[in-house]
Amino acid sequence: xxxxxxxxxxxxxxxxxxxxxxxxxxxxxxxxxxxxxxxxxxxxxxxxxxxxxxxxxxxxxxxxxxxxxxxxxxxxxxxxxxxxxxxxxxxxxxxxxxxxxxxxxxxxxxxxxxxxxxxxxxxxxxxxxxxxxxxxxxxxxxxxxxxxxxxxxxxxxxxxxxxxxxxxxxxxxxxxxxxxxxxxxxxxxxxxxxxxxxxxxxxxxxxxxxxxxxxxxxxxxxxxxxxxxxxxxxxxxxxxxxxxxxxxxxxxxxxxxxxxxx
Numbered sequence: 001x002x003x004x005x006x007x008x009x010x011x012x013x014x015x016x017x018x019x020x021x022x023x024x025x026x027x028x029x030x031x032x033x034x035x036x037x038x039x040x041x042x043x044x045x046x047x048x049x050x051x052x053x054x055x056x057x058x059x060x061x062x063x064x065x066x067x068x069x070x071x072x073x074x075x076x077x078x079x080x081x082x083x084x085x086x087x088x089x090x091x092x093x094x095x096x097x098x099x100x101x102x103x104x105x106x107x108x109x110x111x112x113x114x115x116x117x118x119x120x121x122x123x124x125x126x127x128x129x130x131x132x133x134x135x136x137x138x139x140x141x142x143x144x145x146x147x148x149x150x151x152x153x154x155x156x157x158x159x160x161x162x163x164x165x166x167x168x169x170x171x172x173x174x175x176x177x178x179x180x181x182x183x184x185x186x187x188x189x190x191x192x193x194x195x196x197x198x199x200x201x202x203x204x205x206x207x208x209x210x211x212x213x214x215x216x217x218x219x220x221x222x223x224x225x226x227x228x229x230x231x232x233x234x235x236x237x238x239x240x241x242x243x244x245x246x247x248x249x250x251x252x253x254x255x256x257x258x259x260x261x262x
Contacts, residue, residue: 006116006191007086007095010036011078012102014054023057023102025245027250031060032239035105035252038064042109045098045116051085077215079190085195092243093195096120101188105248106236111189116155118229119191125155126196127216128226130231135181146186146214148228156226159214184228187235190216196224213236 012023012033021024023033033050040048050066051074061068069088075081082099091097092194098116102109111130119128139145143161146254151157158164165182196219206221208214219226239245 001199002060004117004120004151005046007047007089007091008040008043008098008100008112009082010040010048010050010100010102011081012036012050012052012054013078013081013100013164014052014057019240019242020243022239023052024060025125027105027249029244030064031057032105032248033057033102034061034064034066035063035106036068036102039105039107040100040112041110043112045112049085049089051129053081065177075105079192079197079215080201082192083201085204086194091194093193093198096190097194097195097197099190100240103240104236104238104253106191106238108233108235110233111187111231111235114229114232115189115191118227119193120188121224122227123156124225125227128191128221128227128229129216130189130235131155131184131228132187132231132235133181139185140183145242148184148186150184150228154227154229156216156220156228158215158220159212161212161214166227175194184230186228187231189235197257254261 014021015097024031026234037048046138049066050061053071056070064080064096069085071081076100082097086097096116096119098112100112115128115130119125134140140163146159146161148159149157149164194239203222206218211216239248
């Protein structure tokens, strides 16, 4: 691949504990995964590949002309699925892949480019990802909001579901206030080097990963550097629940109506 060329990969698994068949959920006349694919195609990716284990997803994407790679059904995570994609495509160890979650139909293409650029900017890092400031106490103390702390270099020191860093003095006196901008929410958009993905598949979950249920801790456990950039624009929430789906349907229906009336 040429310098700074990268591949965007969209893992799309049909099974979902909270929203079965989520990639095929209809939004503004198309399956959700088609919206994600279109967003990825608006990025600077040299190639966009949908990686799935279900023929129904492949069939639904045929009208779009999307490139679909059928992968194994037993992958425990999207990261493992990307590893199979890198192997099947015969990518060199230094090739860069961006994991674009298949349930993010509102993902800004600029963020896809940004996370790839962050990895290119640090040749010694194996992964790059994004974060954004946390501005409310509810999010900081919510275990479903993953927090990250960084070194001066931008590399991740740790990811946690706990409120890190802990403001010892302020939280003792006024735990309802955030008095600095020290807290960052991790955004689950990743760029990987293909060589790292090959190694990752051979590792068992690390002790911290098992406790926090955060697979990026496996990379830190094995000494791999993760670059974290502050997102250049807001990152809209993805679709995890039926309520999320209704919200995104309403948003994209409004966009579709506006274009139709132009």
